Each structure stands twice: as structure tokens, then as C-alpha cells.
Amino acid sequence: MFCVKLAGVLIAVETRYAFTERLCADYIVDVSPDECAFAVSATPEEIAAENDEGAFSPAYCESLALYRKICTRMPSYDAFLFHAAVISYAGRGFAFAAKSGTGKSTHIAQWMRALGDNVTVVNGDKPILRWQRGEGLGAEAGAVPGKTSDGERAEDAGSQPSGAFVAYGTPYNGKEGWGQNASVPLRAVCFIERCEPGESDCLSRLEDDREIVARLANQVLLPKDPVLALRQLELLDRLVGNVPFYVLRCTPTPAAFDAAFQMALCDNESESLRFKEGSKHED
Structure with missing residues (x-):
């Protein structure tokens, strides 16, 4: 053991x-x-x-x-398996989920190619997302599950407790072996879809919570135990309320990376402008 x-x-x-x-x-x-x-x-x-x-x-x-x-x-x-690839860029985590064969690994490779040492892969396939409460963001195991540091249940502390989701690396990181024992606060989730022939790469924000939940259902492992299953659903609901979601319809090309990079910098216009000025890709 x-x-x-x-x-x-x-x-x-x-x-x-x-x-x-x-x-x-x-x-x-x-x-x-x-x-x-x-x-x-x-x-x-x-x-x-x-x-x-x-x-x-x-x-x-x-x-x-x-x-x-x-x-x-x-x-x-307060944690669950999320079938996706998570990268870390500028201290923020970005999760990319896709059906097998859609090009998720190819897309992640574009991030590594374009940004070099500025981007790392936390996990290429099966990371764990964990809700961390409060400023410390970190009740380790040994704390009572479902309770805050002072013993109060999270649900009793208010309907919108402060905190953030953190993505963790795991030993189960896909056939490429991309991953490390590291963690990063989750900034956004992007679902990758293959676009139709002649269709341009397009990144769009998901606003319909029902559609987001339906997509998430394909990326998680729901426990058979009803109590744990309910907790899993509560965590998914909290994820929807705390993290922006996107859909990237693309082909596995550098142009698709450019579209997804808009998501990474959607709250930092100056950095986005610097990237655009220096962005060069080989076809």
C-alpha cells in the first residue's frame, strides 16, 4: 500500500x-x-x-x-474528475473539452508551439477540479468535507460562497503523457468542435446554462451513490455560476489557436494587443 x-x-x-x-x-x-x-x-x-x-x-x-x-x-x-485538457497561461487555467478525434491534443500543441515556455499543460486528459473556499483557497484533506474552516456548512454560509475552482494535475494525463503535479485557478472552459468544410474558425461565448450543463454531463463521472451524485451536481451548478464557457468551432490550425487566445485574454485588452502585434505562425 x-x-x-x-x-x-x-x-x-x-x-x-x-x-x-x-x-x-x-x-x-x-x-x-x-x-x-x-x-x-x-x-x-x-x-x-x-x-x-x-x-x-x-x-x-x-x-x-x-x-x-x-x-x-x-x-x-468539493472535487470531481473533469475529462478535458487543462493548460496554464499567465497564472490562469484554461480547460479544453472535446469528443475523441476532434483535435483537442492538436489544439493544445498549437498553444505550446505559439507560446513556448509561457504555457504549461497541467493535465492532458483527466484533471480534477476542486472548489476552494475563501482567500486561502485551500482546505486540505483532513478538513471535514462540505464545511468551511470554522466548521460552518458552505450551504449555510450563503448561496454564493466566495472561492474559486482550481484545476489539479493527476497521474492520468492521456496517451501523450502531458501533465505535471501542479495546480492552477480555472479561468475558463472551452468546448472544441470540428467545423464544417468552408466554415471559418469561430469562438463564441455560451450563455444558456442548460446547454452548458448538457455539455458538462459528457465530461464528468457521476457517482452511483445518491448523496455523492447530488454533491456532484451541486458542484457542476457552482462551476456554471463561476466560470465562463465557450465553444470553439475550428480546424486544427494556427488560426484556431488565435481564436481561442481571445478567450484567454478577454479581460486584458493591452496584453491581447501585444500578442496580436507579435503573433506570427507558419502555415
Whole structure:
């Protein structure tokens, strides 16, 4: 058994295979399992259930089963899995979500190509978003789930508690392996769609909350436990109320990066102007 720290939550992990421990190497912490918020393990049946197509090793499937268990517990700690790629630019996080094959990885590569060391990938596939309350933005595991630092329930502190969503890296970062043990405040979420032939790249702000929720439903893992599922939905509602959402219809080209960069700088006109003056791409 070993212990990891994901999104500020200490978790004890019991494995049958060494693969998961190697995968989590950058997140392992030297604490006793008794100090962890909870522990996870996977049965042979749960491991087999992750291998519907029979194409993966039991060790890899165990890692998936364990992460699924971890993520279904995370709403208790104001956190949840978000299937997206998160980059950090100018101290702000930008999440890009898309259907498989749409070009999410290609788009992220455009950010890295254009901005170099000024942009980093926090997680390329399965980050965790966590609501952090107050100025400190950081009740670590060990605090009572769903309560503020003084013990008051968040729901009792007012309908719009102060705080922000923070995106955390995880060991599960996609086939490219893009990611790191880091975190960044989430600035915006962008859904990427492939545009039709002849259609120009277009970035638009999503204003309909129902459409946003419908899109989010495809990017999260809803726990089976009704109490945790309700907490997950409450967190999604808070996300909708605190973070702007966009749709980028594009082809995987440098022009698509230019459109998305408007989102990154929508509240900083001077920086946007400096970028436009110096922006040059190769076709």
C-alpha cells in the first residue's frame, strides 16, 4: 500500500500490480495510511470490468478501476474528475473539452508551439477540479468535507460562497503523457468542435446554462451513490455560476489557436494587443 495526494486529498492505495505505483510516482507522499482521507482497492471483478474489449493488461485495468473509485469519492471533498485538457497561461487555467478525434491534443500543441515556455499543460486528459473556499483557497484533506474552516456548512454560509475552482494535475494525463503535479485557478472552459468544410474558425461565448450543463454531463463521472451524485451536481451548478464557457468551432490550425487566445485574454485588452502585434505562425 502507498499514499498519494491528489487535488489536496490524501488517499491510501492498495494494489495487486506495480503499474499503478509507478504511474503515481510523482504524487506519492510519505504519510501513514491512517492519515489519509480514505483508501481504495480493486477486486478482480472490478479490474476485469475495465477491459470490455480485452485489449488491455490487468495491471493497466487495475489503474483505471482505482482512479474510478477515487473520483467517485472526490465530491465529498468539493472535487470531481473533469475529462478535458487543462493548460496554464499567465497564472490562469484554461480547460479544453472535446469528443475523441476532434483535435483537442492538436489544439493544445498549437498553444505550446505559439507560446513556448509561457504555457504549461497541467493535465492532458483527466484533471480534477476542486472548489476552494475563501482567500486561502485551500482546505486540505483532513478538513471535514462540505464545511468551511470554522466548521460552518458552505450551504449555510450563503448561496454564493466566495472561492474559486482550481484545476489539479493527476497521474492520468492521456496517451501523450502531458501533465505535471501542479495546480492552477480555472479561468475558463472551452468546448472544441470540428467545423464544417468552408466554415471559418469561430469562438463564441455560451450563455444558456442548460446547454452548458448538457455539455458538462459528457465530461464528468457521476457517482452511483445518491448523496455523492447530488454533491456532484451541486458542484457542476457552482462551476456554471463561476466560470465562463465557450465553444470553439475550428480546424486544427494556427488560426484556431488565435481564436481561442481571445478567450484567454478577454479581460486584458493591452496584453491581447501585444500578442496580436507579435503573433506570427507558419502555415
